Amino acid sequence: MTNQFQSIVAWQKAHQFVLLVYRVTKTYPDFEKFGLCSQFQRAAISIPANISEGYKKLSRADKLRFYNIAQGSLEECRYYIILSKDLGYINEDSYELLATTIEECSKTLNAYCKGLVDNNFGNEL
Secondary structure, eight states: OOSSGGGOHHHHHHHHHHHHHHHHHTTSOGGGTTTHHHHHHHHHHHHHHHHHHHHTOSSHHHHHHHHHHHHHHHHHHHHHHHHHHHTTSSOHHHHHHHHHHHHHHHHHHHHHHHHHHTTSOSSOO
16 A cells, blocks of 8 residues: 555656656747636646546545546546647647557556556555
C-alpha cells in the first residue's frame, strides 16, 4: 500500500500529461490565453487533482466518484487535443505525443478504477 498519492502510477502519468499540456499551450496564439489554453490546462490539471483528492477518501464509492471526475476531465482533454490540431495550433508530432500520452493516462486510470471496483486493491497502483 502506498502512503502518498504521488506513488500512484495513474497520478504520475496524469501529472506528466499536465506538464506536456503546459509546454504545448505556450505556443498557442495569444488570443487563446483565456480561451482554449485556459480550458485545456484546467481540464488537464483536474485529472491528477481528482486522483489526489480521491486517494484519501475512505470509501470505495467516494474514491470512485473522484476518479470518475478525473476520467471525465481526461475525455474533455481528448477533445481539446483534436480541436487544437484542427485549428492548426499543434502539428502532427505534437498531436501524436498528446494523444499517446493521454491514452496511457486513460488506460492506467481505467485499470486503477477497475481494480478498485473488483475489490482487488485500494491504494496500491
